[in-house]
Amino acid sequence: AADAILRRQRARESSARTYARSFPVVPARAYGMTVEGCDGRRYLDCLSGAGTLALGHNHPVVTEAVRRTLESGAPLHALDLATPQKDEFTDALFATLPPAFADRARIHFCGPAGTDAVEAALKLMQTATGRQGLLAFTGAYHGMTAGALAVSGGVAVKRPVPGLAADVTRLPYPYSYRCPFGVGGERGAELSAAYAERLLDDPKGGVVPPAAMILEPVQGEGGAVPAPDGWLRAMRRITAERGIPLIVDEVQTGVGRTGAFWAVEHSGVVPDAMVMSKAIGGSLPLAVVVYREDYDVWAPGAHTGTFRGNTLAMAAGAATLRYVAREGLVGRAAEVGARMAARLDALRGALPAIGDVRGRGLMIGVELVDPEGPPDSCGARPPAPGTADRVRAACLERGLIVELGGRYDATVRLLPPLVITDEEAEAVLDRLADAIAAVTC
Numbered sequence: 488a489a490d491a492i493l494r495r496q497r498a499r500e501s502s503a504r505t506y507a508r509s510f511p512v513v514p515a516r517a518y519g520m521t522v523e524g525c526d527g528r529r530y531l532d533c534l535s536g537a538g539t540l541a542l543g544h545n546h547p548v549v550t551e552a553v554r555r556t557l558e559s560g561a562p563l564h565a566l567d568l569a570t571p572q573k574d575e576f577t578d579a580l581f582a583t584l585p586p587a588f589a590d591r592a593r594i595h596f597c598g599p600a601g602t603d604a605v606e607a608a609l610k611l612m613q614t615a616t617g618r619q620g621l622l623a624f625t626g627a628y629h630g631m632t633a634g635a636l637a638v639s640g641g642v643a644v645k646r647p648v649p650g651l652a653a654d655v656t657r658l659p660y661p662y663s664y665r666c667p668f669g670v671g672g673e674r675g676a677e678l679s680a681a682y683a684e685r686l687l688d689d690p691k692g693g694v695v696p697p698a699a700m701i702l703e704p705v706q707g708e709g710g711a712v713p714a715p716d717g718w719l720r721a722m723r724r725i726t727a728e729r730g731i732p733l734i735v736d737e738v739q740t741g742v743g744r745t746g747a748f749w750a751v752e753h754s755g756v757v758p759d760a761m762v763m764s765k766a767i768g769g770s771l772p773l774a775v776v777v778y779r780e781d782y783d784v785w786a787p788g789a790h791t792g793t794f795r796g797n798t799l800a801m802a803a804g805a806a807t808l809r810y811v812a813r814e815g816l817v818g819r820a821a822e823v824g825a826r827m828a829a830r831l832d833a834l835r836g837a838l839p840a841i842g843d844v845r846g847r848g849l850m851i852g853v854e855l856v857d858p859e860g861p862p863d864s865c866g867a868r869p870p871a872p873g874t875a876d877r878v879r880a881a882c883l884e885r886g887l888i889v890e891l892g893g894r895y896d897a898t899v900r901l902l903p904p905l906v907i908t909d910e911e912a913e914a915v916l917d918r919l920a921d922a923i924a925a926v927t928c
């Protein structure tokens with residue numbers, strides 16, 4: 488049956504399928520961080536719906552909230568009307584926000600994907616400031632619709648779309664391992680901030696007056712690259728001094744994954760807008776932008792949409808947000824994540840193909856390199872995307888689902904659910920280490 492399903496979907500679906508190519512698994516059931524294929528094989532899922540499943544698959548708190556809402560007879564589609572589910576969700580979400588931000592915040596329900604919320608945030612700030620330009624970063628990923636694509640870094644996916652990015656100024660994200668300027672770490676981050684400042688103030692620097700700066704506090708698709716806290720504070724200072732709104736994209740980093748409820752909290756930065764999706768819907772599609780009330784400038788109807796919030800997603804999302812906060816899963820993500828990263832880092836001696844281990848909390852990246860290749864000016868060896876691809880396949884053979892990312896597609900990314908047990912964490916690392924050894928030794 489599984490083979491027939493795979494064959495039919497391969498024949499009928501778009502050639503743009505990605506996950507289905509990397510993981511030819513037909514899932515029959517899923518629970519916690521386990522996915523069970525139709526053939527009975529079990530996999531530990533370190534992709535978690537691209538970082539969506541904070542509570543893993545089918546957590547009882549989520550399924551119970553969905554079941555209760557279905558049985559209540561509440562309208563499953565309610566446009567942008569006021570509903571008890573929306574009220575509960577908004578309450579639960581605002582309770583998680585940094586107080587300095589929540590006190591004066593408004594929420595706009597977008598729908599239903601992360602890219603929709605990015606789009607809304609950019610347009611809101613363009614409306615509010617009357618400016619067109621945007622500041623974005625190398626290595627960024629914000630989504631696939633025109634505005635979100637324009638501020639993303641990947642050239643291959645942008646090239647076929649004409650007219651994008653004319654007014655986007657790209658600044659260097661502090662990539663600690665292969666930082667530009669030939670310097671990694673904190674010093675590279677300082678230089679990156681100095682460069683941004685110099686460029687913005689250069690009358691011949693080519694910067695179209697910016698409506699906003701958009702950044703990920705930890706780049707996800709860009710390869711689990713955490714921005715140093717000092718760099719984020721510098722970006723806040725630089726934008727505030729020039730009257731440029733700061734949009735923080737927490738689509739992947741949000742809901743505890745990095746060891747803070749929102750990754751921006753690590754730095755103490757208070758943004759002007761936060762873009763949220765993925766985990767806030769508790770497995771179901773939901774996306775919002777939350778912004779300072781000064782930017783509440785849209786006239787009624789200025790940004791509409793048929794799907795703006797979804798009753799079931801709001802119920803599942805409220806239950807998830809409350810559970811993550813109540814059960815201390817944010818601290819747990821920090822603790823298990825640090826332990827996993829430390830163990831991976833300790834493998835570098837035995838497995839020289841591991842060039843870099845980085846991330847924050849349960850957002851971990853392992854950049855694979857050619858250990859024989861010449862080091863660059865930061866001491867980093869050449870990226871090894873072919874090795875990474877073989878490691879992903881070897882992981883799947885060992886019952887482990889991991890995805891790749893990063894600028895060179897050479898980074899193995901681990902995004903396990905926050906409910907990962909110690910035993911599961913050990914099993915993930917055993918299988919990954921075994922896969923890297925099998926491919927590279």
Ligand code: PMP
Pocket residue numbers: 537600601602603605628629630631703707708736737738739740764765
């Ligand atoms: N922003 C970030 C940081 C993301 O990681 C993603 C998705 N990977 C998006 C935006 C876009 O979200 P979606 O795929 O739901 O449109």
